[in-house]
Amino acid sequence: MKRLILFSTVCLMTTIALAQTDSIKSETLPEVVVNADGQIEMADKTVLLPTMLEKKHSANGFDLLSVMQTAELDVSPHTRNITTHSGGEVVICINGMEALAEDVATLRAKNIRSIEYIRTPSGKYAGKAGLVNFITYKLEYGGNVYLSATEGLAYKSGDYLAFTDFTRKGLTLSLTASGDWAHDHSYSEGHEDFTFSDRSTLTRDFTSETSLRKTNNQAVRMKLTSTGNSHRLNAYVSLTRQAVPSVEAAMKALYTGRYEGTTQRLNSSDSRGLAPAVYVNYTLWLPKDQTLDFTASASFGHNRYNSRYTETAQSAMTSDVTEDNNAIRGNARYYKSWKNGLTLSGSLTHDHNHYKDTYTGTSAGNQRLTTDVTMGLVQLSGSAQKYYYYVSAGVSNSAVKLNDSHYNYCSPVAFYGGNYALNQKHSLAINGLFTHTLFDPSNKNDMTVPTSFFEAVKGNPDLAPLKVLGNTLSYNGQIGKSKISVSYDNSIYFDNILHRYDAALQTIYDIHTNDGNYYGNMLTATYAYSVFADKLRLSVTAIEEYNMLRGDTYDLSHNIFRMKASVTYLTGDWMLRFNYHTPYTALDIREPYLISRRPVYEWLVSWNHKNWAVKALVRNPFSRYTKQHITMDYGCYRRDIWNYGEADGRNINLTVTYSLGYGKKSKRSNTDIDKHINSAIMKTY
Numbered sequence: 001m002k003r004l005i006l007f008s009t010v011c012l013m014t015t016i017a018l019a020q021t022d023s024i025k026s027e028t029l030p031e032v033v034v035n036a037d038g039q040i041e042m043a044d045k046t047v048l049l050p051t052m053l054e055k056k057h058s059a060n061g062f063d064l065l066s067v068m069q070t071a072e073l074d075v076s077p078h079t080r081n082i083t084t085h086s087g088g089e090v091v092i093c094i095n096g097m098e099a100l101a102e103d104v105a106t107l108r109a110k111n112i113r114s115i116e117y118i119r120t121p122s123g124k125y126a127g128k129a130g131l132v133n134f135i136t137y138k139l140e141y142g143g144n145v146y147l148s149a150t151e152g153l154a155y156k157s158g159d160y161l162a163f164t165d166f167t168r169k170g171l172t173l174s175l176t177a178s179g180d181w182a183h184d185h186s187y188s189e190g191h192e193d194f195t196f197s198d199r200s201t202l203t204r205d206f207t208s209e210t211s212l213r214k215t216n217n218q219a220v221r222m223k224l225t226s227t228g229n230s231h232r233l234n235a236y237v238s239l240t241r242q243a244v245p246s247v248e249a250a251m252k253a254l255y256t257g258r259y260e261g262t263t264q265r266l267n268s269s270d271s272r273g274l275a276p277a278v279y280v281n282y283t284l285w286l287p288k289d290q291t292l293d294f295t296a297s298a299s300f301g302h303n304r305y306n307s308r309y310t311e312t313a314q315s316a317m318t319s320d321v322t323e324d325n326n327a328i329r330g331n332a333r334y335y336k337s338w339k340n341g342l343t344l345s346g347s348l349t350h351d352h353n354h355y356k357d358t359y360t361g362t363s364a365g366n367q368r369l370t371t372d373v374t375m376g377l378v379q380l381s382g383s384a385q386k387y388y389y390y391v392s393a394g395v396s397n398s399a400v401k402l403n404d405s406h407y408n409y410c411s412p413v414a415f416y417g418g419n420y421a422l423n424q425k426h427s428l429a430i431n432g433l434f435t436h437t438l439f440d441p442s443n444k445n446d447m448t449v450p451t452s453f454f455e456a457v458k459g460n461p462d463l464a465p466l467k468v469l470g471n472t473l474s475y476n477g478q479i480g481k482s483k484i485s486v487s488y489d490n491s492i493y494f495d496n497i498l499h500r501y502d503a504a505l506q507t508i509y510d511i512h513t514n515d516g517n518y519y520g521n522m523l524t525a526t527y528a529y530s531v532f533a534d535k536l537r538l539s540v541t542a543i544e545e546y547n548m549l550r551g552d553t554y555d556l557s558h559n560i561f562r563m564k565a566s567v568t569y570l571t572g573d574w575m576l577r578f579n580y581h582t583p584y585t586a587l588d589i590r591e592p593y594l595i596s597r598r599p600v601y602e603w604l605v606s607w608n609h610k611n612w613a614v615k616a617l618v619r620n621p622f623s624r625y626t627k628q629h630i631t632m633d634y635g636c637y638r639r640d641i642w643n644y645g646e647a648d649g650r651n652i653n654l655t656v657t658y659s660l661g662y663g664k665k666s667k668r669s670n671t672d673i674d675k676h677i678n679s680a681i682m683k684t685y
Contacts, residue, residue, distance in 0.1 A: 038068065039478060041427040044388035044419060046476070048115040053534060057575045057606065058109035059613035059657045060146075061094075061134050065115060067568070067575070069537050071485035071526040072476055073117070073130070074564075078617055078653070080105050085541050085564070086489050086524045088129020088472070091121060095136055097225075097234055097281075102178055104134065106146040106163035108659045111136045119429040119474060120417030122381055122390040123333070123345070127415050127433040129472065141168040142663025153652040154624070157182040167663075172225045181216040182647070186625070187249070190641030194454070197503045197636075202258040202454065206265075208644075209250040217242045234281040243272040253311070263314070265452075269307035276300055289337040294330075301325045314453040318361035325355045341383040347394075349375045355441060363449050369441055370401040375413070389418035398438060402446060402461050409465055411436050426477035436465040443497075443512040451510075458502075458511045466514065467494040483528040493518040499591050500553050503636035516551015518589050537568040547587050553635075558587035558594065577604040593632035593639075600626075600648075611660050619651040 040047045050064055058064035062077035074085045080101035082090045092099045094107060114135045121131040143166040150159040158181050165174035187208035194202040223236035249267045277299035284292045303323040310316045329352070335345030351373040359365045377394035392415040400407040413436070419429045445459025474487035495514040502509045528539040545560040562584040568577045581600035588595050601622070606615040620626055625644035632639055 039070070039483065040424050041421045041476070042424075043383050043386055043421050044118065044120075046117040046119070046427070048117060050109075050112060050115070051534070053570060055109045055112070056573075057570050057608055059148075059606075059608060059615075059659065060109055061104035061107040061112060063606075063613075064109040064112060065132070067537075067570075068115075069483070069528045069530070069539055069566075069568070070117065071483040071528045071539075072119075072474065072487065073132070074541075082132060084129045084487070084524075085485075085526055085543065086129070086472075086487060086522050088489070090130040090132055091125045091128050093131060093133040095138075096133060097232075099134075102161060102163075102176060105148070105161060106144075106176065107134060107136070108144060108146065108661055111144070111661060113137050119427075119476075120388070120390070120419050120431045122379060122392065122415070122417065124331075124347070126379075126390075126392050126417075127435060127470075129431065141166075142661065143167060144662075145660045146657070147659070148655065148657040150653055150655040152182075153654060154650045155182070155184075155646050157647075170227045172223075174223045174225075175221070176223075177218075177220045179216070179218045182214070184213040184215070184646050185211050186213070186643070186645045186647065187211040188641055188643050189251075190630075190639065192641070193638040194508050195503060195636045196258070196508070197505055200258045203256045204253055206251050206253040209252055209264075211249045212246070213244065213248075214246045215244050230285045232281075232283040234279075236279050238277045238279075240275045240277070241273070242275075245270055245272070261313070263312035265309070265311045267307070267309050269305070271303070271305040273301060273303040275302075289339075291333075291335050293333045295332075297327075297329045299327045309450075309452065311453060317450050319363060319449060320360045321357060323355060323357045325353070327354075328352045335379075343379075343381045345379045345381075347375075347377045347379075349373075353441070359447060359449075363447060365447060367445065367447060368401070368403055369444065371438065371441070372399045373397070373438065374399075377413070379415075386422075387418065387420045389416075391416045396436070398465065400444065402444060405446075405461060407464075409436075411465070411467065422477075425479075427475070429474045429476070430471065431474075432471040434467070434469050436467045438465050448509075450507075454506060455508050455510070458509045460511050460513055463497065463512055464495060464514055466497050468492070469494070481530050481534075483526075485524075485526040487524045489520070489522040489524070491518075491520040493520075493589070496549070496551065496589065498549075498554070498589065499634075501634040501637040508637055513553075515553045516549060519548040519550070520589075521546045535570045537566075537570075539566040540564070545586075547589065549587070549589060549592055554592060556587060556592065558585070560584055560586050573607050573609045575604070575606045575608070578602070579604075591632065593630050596629040598627050611658055613655075613657040613659075615653075615655040615657075617651065617653040617655070619653075620649050621652075623649055625649040 038049045038051060040049070048068060048070060050068060054064060054067045058067055062075060062080060065073065065082065066075040066077050072084055073090065074083050082092060084090060092104055094103055112134055116133040116135065118131040118133070121128050125131055144164065146163040148161045152158065160180070161178045163174065163176045165172055189207045192204045219238065219240045221236050221238035226233040247267070247269045251265045253263050253265055255261055255263065277297065279297040281295045286292065301324070305321040307319045308316065329350070331347065331349040333345060333347040335343055337343045353371045355369040357367040359367070373396065375394060375396040377392050379390060379392035381390035394413055396411050396413050398409040414434045415432070417429070417431045419427060421427045443460060444463050446461045448456050448458045450456045468491065470491040472487055472489045474485065476485045494517055496516055496518045497512055497514055500511055500513045500515060502511060523544045524541065526539065526541040528537070530537045541564040543562050546557070548557040549555065563582045564580070566577065566579045568575065579600070579602040583597060583599045585594060585596040601620055603618045604615065606613065625646055626648040628643040628645065630639065630641045630643065
């Protein structure tokens with residue numbers, strides 16, 4: 001069955017792209033031996049102090065944070081991802097400079113001095129669920145070499161990462177290269193019912209015969225950073241190549257009702273993209289506690305997409321798309337601090353994106369899409385010995401031109417947060433926002449692309465941004481060797497964006513539309529405990545959700561309960577870990593649909609010795625595919641489908657890492673690698 005694949009930039013208004021030192025200000029701890037808990041609650045942040053035992057069993061920043069077992073963070077070294085347990089996005093920084101996953105994956109654990117965790121990030125990170133800032137040792141000169149290779153022995157895949165840098169007198173030059181590939185045999189099968197506008201019906205039962213999707217991606221980036229007493233320069237050039245050289249799927253379909261008979265459906269497609277980019281950030285610290293920050297970036301992309309669909313006794317359909325796009329971003333921020341802890345700042349941001357698409361084949365046409373987003377914000381923040389707070393408010397304006405049609409969206413935005421440290425072991429926090437997102441450009445579209453002889457994806461040129469109101473309340477504390485985190489998340493999506501299916505005489509249309517509101521409630525509790533001189537570590541997280549969709553098309557609600565548990569044992573050079581996630585049924589709010597997920601089992605064995613690390617990971621060994629059951633009644637379309645995912649099924653991965661630091665104690669700069677290809681192409685598989 002063909003699916004709509006969306007490759008595009010969802011522009012969140014919370015990412016203002018302006019440097020903000022009050023959000024990620026690093027405080028250097030004195031060089032002393034600390035005989036205390038490794039987690040210290042402060043007014044504006046939590047300081048995490050890794051032990052020698054934790055560094056010994058970690059190859060990089062992800063490994064270290066995972067072993068440290070911070071109660072409110074969900075850290076996955078294998079997927080290079082950090083979120084809160086409730087799924088909130090966490091920004092990653094290294095020495096106060098924003099970093100991406102590859103940066104932390106090449107950050108040697110031995111170089112990490114401390115880790116700062118901010119639950120209420122402000123400035124350009126306002127609205128994020130949290131911020132993690134890795135603080136490294138800094139000396140006059142030094143360098144690092146980091147090489148890592150991961151091979152999938154069950155699910156055929158590979159992931160390779162290489163990094164080197166050299167620092168001297170405040171200048172750092174670094175080079176990062178990465179590549180990955182996969183052969184994915186995931187497939188779907190199930191039962192579907194369709195009702196057309198003339199009340200005629202069609203039923204389809206389908207089973208997969210063959211399926212293979214091949215992907216390979218490469219990225220390289222060279223970066224130069226310069227840090228002085230009153231300035232910081234961070235600049236890079238990069239090149240990203242992304243390719244899906246082959247997608248082949250064969251499926252048998254049995255139709256009853258309006259059309260009778262058995263057919264064979266064949267889908268094939270390929271795509272590729274190339275995107276160079278340049279980025280410059282300059283920060284200037286002025287007298288009297290003033291700061292100026294300027295950021296500029298530009299990226300250019302060329303993307304190609306080709307697909308072919310055939311079905312027995314039906315006309316073949318093809319789609320060939322060529323796209324050229326560019327993105328130019330600029331922002332500026334000024335802020336002033338006073339000795340009483342108050343900081344006043346102002347920011348101005350402008351984002352420009354332009355897409356030029358040419359469709360040939362069954363659906364021929366040209367499309368031009370231009371978006372210009374301008375935002376101005378004023379922020380006031382304050383801090384004392386026990387508390388920190390900030391309030392940020394402003395206006396965002398989005399100007400959109402789709403072919404010859406013009407759209408304009410103007411909306412107020414606000415972000416706020418606060419943290420109160422009861423003492424060095426207990427704290428309370430609130431993190432909130434009122435903002436909006438922009439449409440996905442592949443949906444803000446006036447093209448209609450057929451996906452079968454009676455189905456089509458229809459772009460919606462009238463799609464508008466959805467507004468978001470969100471609040472998170474949390475408590476975090478320590479009692480002896482126990483760590484506790486409890487949080488409550490409440491969110492409302494006004495003018496929610498989701499799929500709607502419309503029936504015509506001959507065609508069922510799938511269209512993204514604004515319809516109704518989404519109300520989300522989530523209660524999360526985590527308990528972590530360590531015994532036997534911190535060698536045995538236990539963690540349990542329980543999550544309770546109650547979500548509702550209320551609109552003209554859908555009126556749904558669902559309650560969800562799930563748990564995650566982890567057991568880790570450290571001995572000698574070895575680490576043993578077992579993770580388990582319970583099965584559950586969730587309400588997906590974007591399709592929408594109900595989806596049932598199976599349990600997840602994961603075993604990890606790692607060996608770390610000097611500069612070498614070897615890691616073996618076994619996930620879901622009992623089945624080649626993970627199974628997801630999707631059910632939903634869309635009115636004119638009902639589905640009951642099983643998805644069989646190979647990437648999340650039986651995985652046996654072996655990772656070998658070699659890392660070397662030279663000089664005295666090496667200074668580690670951050671290196672940004674982004675494998676995302678900017679695209680507005682409407683794709684079908």
